[in-house]
Amino acid sequence: MALPSQSVASQASVKGDVSLYQFFGPGGVLSRTHPAYEFRRGQLQMAQSVEQALAEKRHLIVEAGTGTGKTLAYLLPVIRSGKRVIISTGTKNLQEQLFYKDVPFLEQALYPNGEGKLNVCYMKGRNNYVCRKKLYDLTDQPVLSGLDEIEQYRAIASWEKVTQTGDRAELAEMPEASALWHKLDARADACTGQKCSQWDRCFITEMRRRAMESDIIIVNHHLFFADLGIKQQTEEAPDAGILPDVGTVIFDEAHELEDVAGSYFGISVSNLRVEELCRDVEMSLQRHHMLSASLAGALSNLRERSQFFFALLPAGDGRFAFDGRREFLEENGEEFLGLQHGLQRLGSELENLPSKPEEIFNFTRRTQELQVHLGFVMESEDKNTVFWIERRGMGGAGAAASHRAGSARGGGRVFLQATPIDVAPILKSCLFDRLDSCVLTSATLAVGGNFEYMRRRLGLEHTRESVLPSHFDYGNQALFYVPPDLPDPRTPQFAAKASDRIRHLLEITRGRAFVLFTSYAQMNEVYQRLLGVLDFPMLLQGDAPKSALLQEFRVTPNAVLFATSSFWQGVDVQGEQLSCVIIDRLPFAVPSDPVVAARVKAIDAEGGNAFFQYQVPAAVITLKQGFGRLIRSLNDRGLLTLLDNRILKKQYGRVFVESLPAYRRTTDLRQVEQFFETP
Numbered sequence: 180m181a182l183p184s185q186s187v188a189s190q191a192s193v194k195g196d197v198s199l200y201q202f203f204g205p206g207g208v209l210s211r212t213h214p215a216y217e218f219r220r221g222q223l224q225m226a227q228s229v230e231q232a233l234a235e236k237r238h239l240i241v242e243a244g245t246g247t248g249k250t251l252a253y254l255l256p257v258i259r260s261g262k263r264v265i266i267s268t269g270t271k272n273l274q275e276q277l278f279y280k281d282v283p284f285l286e287q288a289l290y291p292n293g294e295g296k297l298n299v300c301y302m303k304g305r306n307n308y309v310c311r312k313k314l315y316d317l318t319d320q321p322v323l324s325g326l327d328e329i330e331q332y333r334a335i336a337s338w339e340k341v342t343q344t345g346d347r348a349e350l351a352e353m354p355e356a357s358a359l360w361h362k363l364d365a366r367a368d369a370c371t372g373q374k375c376s377q378w379d380r381c382f383i384t385e386m387r388r389r390a391m392e393s394d395i396i397i398v399n400h401h402l403f404f405a406d407l408g409i410k411q412q413t414e415e416a417p418d419a420g421i422l423p424d425v426g427t428v429i430f431d432e433a434h435e436l437e438d439v440a441g442s443y444f445g446i447s448v449s450n451l452r453v454e455e456l457c458r459d460v461e462m463s464l465q466r467h468h469m470l471s472a473s474l475a476g477a478l479s480n481l482r483e484r485s486q487f488f489f490a491l492l493p494a495g496d497g498r499f500a501f502d503g504r505r506e507f508l509e510e511n512g513e514e515f516l517g518l519q520h521g522l523q524r525l526g527s528e529l530e531n532l533p534s535k536p537e538e539i540f541n542f543t544r545r546t547q548e549l550q551v552h553l554g555f556v557m558e559s560e561d562k563n564t565v566f567w568i569e570r571r572g573m574g575g576a577g578a579a580a581s582h583r584a585g586s587a588r589g590g591g592r593v594f595l596q597a598t599p600i601d602v603a604p605i606l607k608s609c610l611f612d613r614l615d616s617c618v619l620t621s622a623t624l625a626v627g628g629n630f631e632y633m634r635r636r637l638g639l640e641h642t643r644e645s646v647l648p649s650h651f652d653y654g655n656q657a658l659f660y661v662p663p664d665l666p667d668p669r670t671p672q673f674a675a676k677a678s679d680r681i682r683h684l685l686e687i688t689r690g691r692a693f694v695l696f697t698s699y700a701q702m703n704e705v706y707q708r709l710l711g712v713l714d715f716p717m718l719l720q721g722d723a724p725k726s727a728l729l730q731e732f733r734v735t736p737n738a739v740l741f742a743t744s745s746f747w748q749g750v751d752v753q754g755e756q757l758s759c760v761i762i763d764r765l766p767f768a769v770p771s772d773p774v775v776a777a778r779v780k781a782i783d784a785e786g787g788n789a790f791f792q793y794q795v796p797a798a799v800i801t802l803k804q805g806f807g808r809l810i811r812s813l814n815d816r817g818l819l820t821l822l823d824n825r826i827l828k829k830q831y832g833r834v835f836v837e838s839l840p841a842y843r844r845t846t847d848l849r850q851v852e853q854f855f856e857t858p
């Protein structure tokens with residue numbers, strides 16, 4: 180498969196050819212090849228730290244602000260090391276930047292006459308690729324719903340004949356949430372691996388082969404941890420996972436690691452998962468003309484048991500703790516056992532099938548795994564796990580009512596979740612203790628100038644550490660304003676007063692702003708208050724997909740975008756178009772969230788102080804991310820506003836102030852006006 184790649188050659192040829200200083204320093208290779216070269220001391224320092232960590236087989240944690248040029252600062256030492264390395268990023272944007280921009284640039288800079296090539300591949304999660312086996316099976320037995328699916332199917336089927344990659348990104352017209360794609364993607368759960376008739380032609384096999392031949396493998400955190408999770412579960416079975424073994428991993432955008440790792444080391448059992456199993460089994464049996472009366476009975480029994488069981492789970496919206504599992508089981512033990520027996524019966528029926536096709540073994544494995552997972556989420560007493568329920572697509576009170584009436588149907592999905600409270604011991608044993616070097620980097624890792632929080636949350640010990648000096652002149656480029664007179668954001672008066680102040684500030688900045696909120700409710704309330712009052716074009720998160728909104732913001736003069744958490748990070752708007760970022764309040768995680776509440780409880784129970792050790796540092800990282808949207812280049816200039824003056828009044832506010840870059844600070848609106856009067 181021609182996954183986009185940078186051809187094959189040895190990196191060893193550059194090893195030792197160019198020193199880091201000769202590359203990054205004044206008059207060096209970079210200065211001769213990069214059109215916007217400036218000497219960045221932090222970039223050279225970072226490259227030296229990475230090189231040292233790789234050479235000494237140590238872990239490194241390094242905070243490098245926007246403008247450091249950190250991707251080149253780790254890519255060059257990686258190339259010079261001659262080691263096979265995985266680079267894992269938080270976002271697709273950064274993955275693409277590395278593969279399509281940084282790697283070709285470095286290749287050209289290091290081998291201007293084409294005397295060498297870098298051997299790099301770019302991998303996405305398995306669900307981005309089509310599974311040929313599923314597609315061919317569907318072709319034999321088309322079960323499609325609606326004209327849309329028929330059209331999508333035709334498009335996928337003809338594309339599959341010509342695609343070199345199997346990557347859905349080539350199908351521009353395929354809707355993001357296509358239900359058909361979900362049935363055809365190459366996720367691991369339905370894959371029979373080497374026993375699959377399409378194994379040799381499989382896009383995943385090809386991706387694995389490319390990765391084996393590459394020196395640098397670019398992935399994202401989700402793929403990395405999904406792969407690690409599979410390898411853990413299968414105890415390193417030979418074809419488990421798709422990433423090759425490496426001794427070195429670079430985690431860029433590493434501030435996201437705890438959340439991503441938590442989700443992949445957890446367990447999730449849902450009515451959707453049972454339904455998907457039944458659907459896959461049924462389709463396969465029909466295709467092979469093996470759907471006997473007893474198997475049909477086992478499937479319908481399992482579906483019924485699942486409906487009964489999930490309908491009995493406690494009512495509630497969104498995410499909430501499942502504290503009374505024992506009491507629930509005492510009351511509803513029969514339905515729980517009924518579901519377990521339903522799974523067991525299906526498993527036995529499948530197992531007893533004579534001369535069965537390979538995929539049936541896979542269904543048996545899935546059935547057994549589901550049974551074990553269901554047992555764990557309902558009965559485990561594991562102290563390091565929080566058990567909770569999540570409802571999706573049920574829509575508020577009405578859903579709760581229908582739920583109480585005994586229905587988990589109507590499109591609502593119920594997830595029983597088990598999430599590790601502390602991922603540190605898991606990461607330590609299955610990642611940090613096993614690898615020679617991990618480099619963790621991001622613009623937001625330090626709190627109060629040190630990494631204690633990250634080290635503790637992630638289980639990193641004996642690491643090298645570095646906070647790099649910024650390349651930006653924050654004192655001149657950004658003014659940080661906190662209004663001292665607004666009420667506490669937790670009071671009912673806040674929204675009205677905050678809206679007035681936002682209007683005033685936007686008049687000074689002539690729009691050109693992101694107004695970022697910690698909740699949808701607050702965002703909608705302020706938006707409604709300002710609708711028809713503001714003289715600038717207003718964009719609201721949810722009115723269009725994120726990328727479309729961003730594009731509209733970029734091309735609409737004086738636009739103001741109202742948004743929540745998804746715009747706090749990974750968004751890059753350079754230039755005057757974004758001259759102001761306003762944040763409504765200190766971004767503490769919702770304390771009632773079951774995972775947050777469990778972490779707080781666990782830290783307090785161990786004699787720690789969860790507020791200072793967990794809640795404040797986590798909010799500091801988020802605030803740094805949010806404010807980081809403003810200054811994206813040396814020429815950017817603008818206003819940062821935090822409408823929550825607890826940062827000035829509360830003792831913990833100091834931690835936030837000390838963790839932010841050295842912006843010029845003010846509490847005086849006149850200084851804000853002056854800042855925009857003097858360009």
Ligand code: SF4
Nearest residue numbers: 310311312370375381
């Ligand atoms: S090996 Fe797995 S992913 Fe590949 S075609 Fe076969 S079933 Fe699909």
